[in-house]
Amino acid sequence: IAYTSAKTQFSAVCSADGRITVVADLSLTITSEGVPSRINLVDRNCRPKEMDGSRALFSFPINSCGSTVELGKESVTYKNEIFFSKELNAPTVSRNDFDRVTIQCTYALAGLLSVYRFQSDTAGVGHIVHSAHSTKGLLGPTIKPTTMQILSTQRLYPA
Numbered sequence: 001i002a003y004t005s006a007k008t009q010f011s012a013v014c015s016a017d018g019r020i021t022v023v024a025d026l027s028l029t030i031t032s033e034g035v036p037s038r039i040n041l042v043d044r045n046c047r048p049k050e051m052d053g054s055r056a057l058f059s060f061p062i063n064s065c066g067s068t069v070e071l072g073k074e075s076v077t078y079k080n081e082i083f084f085s086k087e088l089n090a091p092t093v094s095r096n097d098f099d100r101v102t103i104q105c106t107y108a109l110a111g112l113l114s115v116y117r118f119q120s121d122t123a124g125v126g127h128i129v130h131s132a133h134s135t136k137g138l139l140g141p142t143i144k145p146t147t148m149q150i151l152s153t154q155r156l157y158p159a
Contacts, residue, residue, distance in 0.1 A: 042066025
């Protein structure tokens with residue numbers, strides 16, 4: 001199932017085989033020289049598969065690139081973030097110098113089919129959350145959210 005945000009030209013597809021595919025508009029990250037600035041997922045080594053002058057294509061398994069998982073009573077949500085910076089020549093770059101977009105894919109627990117690899121009988125529902133403004137100067141939460149790093153996938157049975 002695809003989710004498209006017309007406001008900033010991001011679209012996400014959450015496939016039944018556990019792959020997230022995102023097309024991101026790079027117009028927010030182009031410098032005066034016309035070169036896209038740094039763009040990556042939570043895992044800084046996860047970069048776009050393809051880029052042209054205006055778009056970046058990410059495609060990655062839901063259990064990679066620093067994705068986290070939130071388990072609900074009837075669903076499981078996988079999250080990752082695209083970080084991008086307008087400041088290409090900054091002397092040091094930290095997470096706070098980036099704007100970000102959160103990508104979420106939610107799957108029904110009842111539809112997960114495989115014990116050994118991610119497989120769902122239906123595609124997930126994608127959602128994109130935009131940061132309202134730059135994260136520069138923001139403080140993190142005092143209590144970290146309850147999430148876990150995905151190491152492997154297993155069949156989950158509702159209680």
